[in-house]
Amino acid sequence: MKTFFVWLICATLLLTAVLPAGTASAETTDSKSSGVKSAIVIEQETGRILYQKNADKELPPASMTKVMTLLLIFKALSQHRISLTDQVSVSEHAASMGGSQVFLEPGERMTVDEMLKAIAIASGNDASVAMAEFVGGSEKEFVKQMNQEAAKLGLKHTHFENTTGLPVKNHYTTAHDMAVMAQALARYKQVFNYTSKYEDYLRQNTDQKFWLVNTNKLIRTYPGADGMKTGFTNEAKYCLTATAKRNGMRVIAVVMGAASPKERNSEIAGLMDQAFAGYTTQKLLDKGRLVASRPVDKGNPAHLSIVTGQQAVLLLKKGDEAGTTTKKTVINKNLQAPIRAGTVVGYYQISKKGRTVSKTPLVAGENVKRAGWWQLFTRVTVSILTR
Template identity: 50%
Template sequence: MIKILICFSVIFSSGIGLNLYATHHQPVNESNALDLAANSKSAILIERDTGEVLFNKNAQEVLPPASMTKIMTLLLVMEELENGKLQLSEKVRISEKAASMGGSQIFLEPGEEMTVNDLLKGVAVASGNDASVALAERIAGSEEAFVEMMNQRAKQLHLKNTLFQNPTGLPAENHYSTAEDMALLAKELLKYDEITKYTSIYEDYLRKGQENEFWLVNTNKLVKFYEGVDGLKTGFTNEAKYCLTATAEKDGMRVIAVVMGADSTKNRNSDVSAMLDYAYSKYTTKSLFDKNQQVTSFNWLKADQQKVNVITNDSISILHKKAEDLTGIETDVKIDQDISLPIKKGTAIGKLEVKKDGKVISETDLVIEEDMDKAGTFQLMGRILRSFLNK
């Protein structure tokens, strides 16, 4: 067991005002007074880096999420790609079950083979239920096993009011979520920058040049008609009505807007557009650290590679109103006291806390930059000897 404790502070010459509640994801005081999302049963607006809630309307009301369910499906696909268990170029054989899915689809045929890359397009752009099940079966072996993965991941992300019964969002008993949980899920998915390369596509083709060529048109029209929108996922069933989890980025600030239970496509898009307008007219962000930026490093006597770099797990920003003067901000790096070797690249070993007037307003995981194993006996002896001789 290695005993480590590192804690240091950095004082920034400029900071923010008083409206930061990222740690607890609480809404700003004026949130409930805003006349937004009038056409939707529930809604939420958050800034992605800090997680601060800018607007909240019944955001914890349990409702059917329809095809916004596919945000979790996409997250699990991206995680499999990241850990090397799935490749974009891999061809997936389509089962009878996947091909038989109703609702929105890309009209896969039983026995057809399609690359993971094209199936991802089918999910992200056309909301294909058949493509979602095909990817689920490839990753977990069956749709049922994949649903277990979805619910386990939901627990890990502390989505307290979410339960999935399928990877598509097709109507099912006890299949539910909330606007708040959808925003947190989208926040996690957006750690993968490349996902917006798919969700921002407005139109494309599958099987281009073949007899069964299929034209993909994005179900999220805002990617074409609202500047900065590059995702994320629409939803509709008779029970859920019109839903949308949208994300946009302007001037370095990314926000997530979720509406559920809107009464029409037009009103759904109008509600989201108004929420985005509000965010970009009132707020801006100041970047502190980029994703994967080195924050510190230290020496581990008992590790095979003695010098270890510690990096951010996500981008870190502070959010403030455009009219506010910036004041001092403090950051603390805290590394866990007990770390056991070996540990894998990407394992969280501490936190970077952003503080305002001594109060923690946000915290982000710090991770190890590369795999670390135990040093061999001769390595340890050599280091101890060199340390002794250098005294």
């Protein structure tokens, strides 16, 4: 027996010496996100990655697909192509959607506002398809627009086959790409009127009153949480694209492939806790701040007001001083009419110790039409006479 215990102690010491100790590397052995297939955390304004694990791994997103669906809907609202009070008629195709649904009937009519509640709160597949048909003319055309928007956002590992996330071949994205989509959606502040609600109702004042309960339980349990979209299928497992805001800083966290809702929520909460504990933001310029005015070739008006397309923000590790920063405004040369308001025409860059730490898009502050021949003739004449 004595010999056995001596052998056991030696074996234990040997194993302790051979097995590697844990490290502090956030991207390799951090306890957070260890149980999920992929994860990422970014700061919303700068897009800076604060943590990532397998962030470019292509995976099925399940109902997180609806982040892109919502993005295109809010884009249409901002461009006044649709309004919240518009009536949306439900097709046979939309009403036939399985999975998460609000049980829309063929021919039933709801406002865009009600449809947004159904999508953002209850993850209604039927409402998603109804809105896709309303905005795009057909679900097929809307899906085409989803993929076009993904390309505009520079997403290299995303492809959509439907608006809902129901399982289908060749429908995939990554944690990184989901974070970028969520970042773009978060710029439409109106979206939080829907994603931040824990419960609401459809068909108010009718016999078919329908209770909506948010599939994202962090809305109720995590301080500052106000979005954005859960997802689950047998293939995708439990996924969540979440966002929260504290002390003026918004973070976006994505986990894909968690084993359970509890693990999904716990991992997201831990990742956001680390972000809020480690970083803070300093606002430099408000969105819409006039930065410059530049001439536009053959433009009406002749000069374009150039403004910040979003807040200019400096992201800092807590405890770090802002220090000396270098500010630079870069604007495209030879601006040509026509130019649509909101078109990106340059950027406002902040550098620290030779490294770019903030890059804010600069956009056209108004529409610039192409000047008519008489306007151009008058300008040339005035220019000659005033030399």
